Amino acid sequence: MIEIPGNVFPRRLDILLPMAKKAQGMFIEDENGRQYMDASGGAVVVNAGHGRKSIAKAIYDQILSHDYIHPTMFTTRPVEMLATRLAQKAPDDINRFYFFSGGSEANEAAIKLARQIHVENGNETKYRLIGRWKSYHGLTLGSLGAMGRTSFKTYFTPLLKENLHIPAPYCYRCAFGLTYPSCKLQCAMALDEMIENAGPETISAFIAETVPGATIAACFPPKEYLKAIAQICDHHNVLLILDEVMCGLGRTGEFFACNHFDVVPDIVTLGKGLAGGVMALSAFGVKETHFNVIKENSGVFMHGGTFSHHSVAAAAGLALIDILDQEKLVQRVKIKGERLGELLKKHLLPLAQVGDVRGKGFMWGIEIVKDKKTRMPFKRSLKIVEGIWESLFEKGYITYKSSGLAGVNGDALVIAPPFIIEDEQIQRLVMAIKSTMVEFFN
């Protein structure tokens, strides 16, 4: 084995990570020959499983055909075709797609695009952004400012723009202490009040994950929530940006998660699994009407990057969409996701420390609590979810963690497997989570 000099500034500074050697289908193997079931597809990315030959071939062929082409000098067939494929799957009127490399970048651009649309419509006073508490939108300063997960922002607060935030539709810990449906969706009504108080003439956009993923662990909102939000936005001429970086592309059983709610956002962002994790690829989609405002006024979206509209990444994205379509993987998520949810509920809800199991499709959250009756969380300093996650990893199961669900405290595991997971693997995974949690708390 080759000695590692150690010049990488790694993501984790607290441990030495195993060296990955091979990844195929549902599994990753390290250099010591240990196998791990990748039950979260990394960070909810590897939607079609590892080692897809058709994606590899598409990338190879594309590089030989033509590789990097600057997006202001040429357009390319894979980019044109990927935009068309996405437009065919997108809700009405979301017709124009712009490509980037990461989800943060797509959200950053969406925030800027919303502002530019207002300016070009003659609404120069509209510039402020409203997001939700306990949300995640990315690591760049704009997307970090938009998010409501305070612990991620603490070091950087002086660098960030002060945005406004409203409570998340998080029924297990309702910010208003209410219960759905008698709550009459106070969490949605809070947007109207926030806009009224701040002055509608100052608000540019509201940004939210269609289905919150990592931060409040796959908390699927009540069915009327997004419609109420969309109506409030519409009423105040506030643009609705839906972040589907994690929940889009079939993850919850619909290609676009907003299709669950019959809501058409002004701008939708995608990322993570867009090229199956093989290439860094993200996008925003925007309504044709907004695109036309830019086209007919300044004629340029004031945003540009060296690696936008990358033909090789787009070729990988097209190959990924072919796999989803040919293998009917989104329909598979819908069916198998119910099975995954049933098993998680059946085996985990009886545990004293599991407060809630919720989700949809292949995005499920297991919220861990100290006291089930009062829903009191464990103290963050105990790092409960990290401990459970590590034990599962040691046993060869990769999951995703979520923390800070209740103020700074709170723990949850997120289960978001590749869409190809087999029934037997689902069963094995659920039983491994159960036995690991039982051992952990005994």
Ligand code: PMP
């Ligand atoms: N939005 C959401 C909902 C996400 O989950 C993430 C990544 N976890 C991002 C944006 C940022 O994407 P990226 O890490 O690719 O920049």
